[in-house]
Amino acid sequence: MAFIQPIVFAIVTIAAFAFVFKKGKEIYRNINLGQKEDLTDQPDKRLKNMLLIALGQKKMFRITLPAIMHLFIYLAFLVTQIELLEIFIDGFTGQHRLLFHLFSETLDSGFLTGIYNFTISFIEVLSILALIATFVFLARRNLLKVPRFVKSEMNGWPKLDANIILIAEIWLVACIFMMNGADVAREIQINGSSPYGFLISGNIVGPALSGLNIDLLKVMERFGWWGHILGVLGFIVYLPYSKHLHIMLAFPNTYFSRLKPRGEIFNMPAITKEIKAMMDPNADPYAAPAEGAEAVAPPKFGAKDVQDLSWKNLLDAYSCTECGRCTAACPANQTGKLLSPRKIMMDTRDRLTEVGKNIDLHGPDFIDNKQLLGDFISVEELRACTTCQACVQECPINIDPLDIIVQLRRALIMEDSNSPEEWNLMFSNIENNAAPWQFSQQDREKWVSDLK
Amino acid sequence: MELKVPTMAELAAEGRTPEVLFWVGCAGSIDQRAIKITSAFVKILNHLKTDFAILGKEEACTGDPAKRAGNEFVFQMAALQNIEILNAYQVRKIVTTCPHCFNILKNEYPNLGGAYEVMHHTQFLQEMINEGKLVVQGGGAFKGKKITFHDSCYLGRANEVYEAPRAILEALDADLVEMKAAKSRGLCCGAGGAQMFKEEEHGTQRVNQKRAEQAIETGAEIVAAGCPFCMTMLSDGTTEKAPGKVKVFDIVELLVQGQGL
Helix, strand or coil, X not given: CCCHHHHHHHHHHHHHHHHHHHHHHHHHHHXXXXXXXXXXXXXXXXXXXXXXXXXXXXXXXXXXXXXXXXHHHHHHHHHHHHHHHHHHHHHHHCCCCHHHHHHHHCCCHHHHHHHHHHHHHHHHHHHHHHHHXXXXXXXXXXXXXXXXXXXXXXXXXXXXXXXXXXXXHHHHHHHHHHHHHHHHHHHHHHHCCCCCCCCCHHHHHHHHHCCCCHHHHHHHHHHHHHHHHXXXXXXXXXXXXXXXXXHHHHHHHHHCCCCCCCCCCCCCHHHHHHXXXXXCCCCCCCCCCCCCCCCCCCCCCCCCCHHHCEHHHHHHHHHCXXXXXXXXXXXXXXXXXXXXXXXXXXXXXXXXXXXXXXXXXHCCCCCCCCCHHHHCECHHHHHCCXXXXXXXXXXXXXXXXXXXXXXXXXXXXXXXXXXXXXXXXHHHHHHHHCCCCCCXXXXXXXXXXXXX | CCCCCCEHHHHHHCCCCCCEEEXXXXXXXXXXXXXXXXXXXXXXXXXXXXXXXXXXXXXXXXXXXXXXXXXXXXXXXXXXXXXXXXXXXXXXXXXXXXXXXXXXXXXXXXXXXXXXEEEEHHHHHHHHHHCCCCCCCCCCCCCCCEEEECCCCCCCCCCCCCHHHHHHHHHCCCXXXXXXXXXXHCCCCCXXXXXXXXXXXXXXXXXXXXXXXXXXXXXXXXXXXXXXXXXXXXXXXXXXXXXXXXXXXXXXXXXXXXXXX
């Protein structure tokens, strides 16, 4: 029977990674459905952003308690990767705690097993902290109902998604302690004491379990081991469907975030070209394209669907973990308007996933007569934005919902001529009176003569 | 003292280019309340004997509300025409009392061909104080008076200017109290993104009401602002929520009042 376990392990692991690789390629393809934008300049600044904001969690600390709790889970996640290494070694070899046994047989056994025990103990402590954080998070979402977690866009799948992840975390931690504790308890039963120096399992969980039947302990140890690794693999397979993708994408997302002042909204070069031609007295308005030049389709002004957005907007959408700090800071949302910057990101991702599915099922030219503007994000939402950039400021991983809002607004105005009457008046005033109000430009310095 | 406000055209006729262009902005030129801010700043410029001019009738909207509403055409039409004029006058340095003009001139004009050194008036005033050119006597009318400062989005978050306006209030010996949402967390007044020019969407409250509540909560008698649009929004909000209790002034107005200029 012993040989079956490594085979099962290998099959499950390879299947999981193959699946994730396929999903990863799909996500990569979907992101590249967006418009090209070069975001590779100033690599040193970009690296610094990534290290500070993604790895260093700098922006999380704008709210202290969740930042600390999140840090516990984050550190536990990072450090547990070492333990995962052991699980893979044991899994493929069919051994149990192979590293520990190898270490004990070396000349320097005290030193190496010391490192082993320290590492496991360190993971155990972080796991307990992560467990505490998980319960705090569950409570914040389900009992305290922190307002940003119970907004309408969180109903249904997003809420369940968040809870699934938290419960999976409890599962992973419980399995680790079951495995470590059962190992210690077995050693205590067989040898009277345990060779493992695990801080929590060695002193608390192991001794507590030591009265159990030895066969049951063996089953518990296996259950813990398999439970943990299947949990991990399940988590990996689940990631591409979940908001939890941020654990991967936070890194590229901060690296590629735009290095511009927050207040700057990009100018559209296509329009500059048109206006320069209008202002140029020598331009020929009837000019035909040069002989042999390829006919270029006129550009779309603004964005109506995900393919019209920049690839960075789409990466933003996949990176969003729906924490809602943007929405909590949004003045429109705070005063009861429909707009929620988080929903803008969720809609963009949902639409992009749908477009990707359509491509997989019906090929790249399939048109489903749906689009982001209107079918997902309504005009009323877009109109409520004050472009105050609070959402951009608050995002812990530099997602920019405002950039999407502005591009959709552009399409509304410039493609659909869909504008409130007051705005049309404002536009024509700027064109004709050089001010957004109906005042003659000739009166613009009238205030000077009224000066006292 | 008679206030001098030369135009770029007048100076150009004398063959001169001033050091500073004061970009007045639409609100500062037209809106009755904002004209008072413009006047206060002109007083300071005269007091400092700054070599400045305005564009006067040649000034036009920067295109900010059109751009943020989504009308890039109207924005770029305005911007490219303004840039032609600014470049023709060889403008190098612009100071403006409007954060929207400040942001767009500073960040969105350069790649259309208009690169200038752009300052918000509070930055300019802080620089003058730091260089010793503008001497501010503390202990005046505002000594110990509770004043709260409202960060305008396009000065604060957009360009991370948080300290300049506060430094001036401190120079006036005011008792600066912060609202619960201040600096990078500051709540919008509700005017940005071209909201100034249309009705708000349906909601439970108007944005300026919410911000006015936060300002009133501080117990300050004066709300200081640095933007003519915030001025309108906050004046309306505070008048509605606490009539007669709270006054809204621009930083430069407080400076002029405090120094008896």
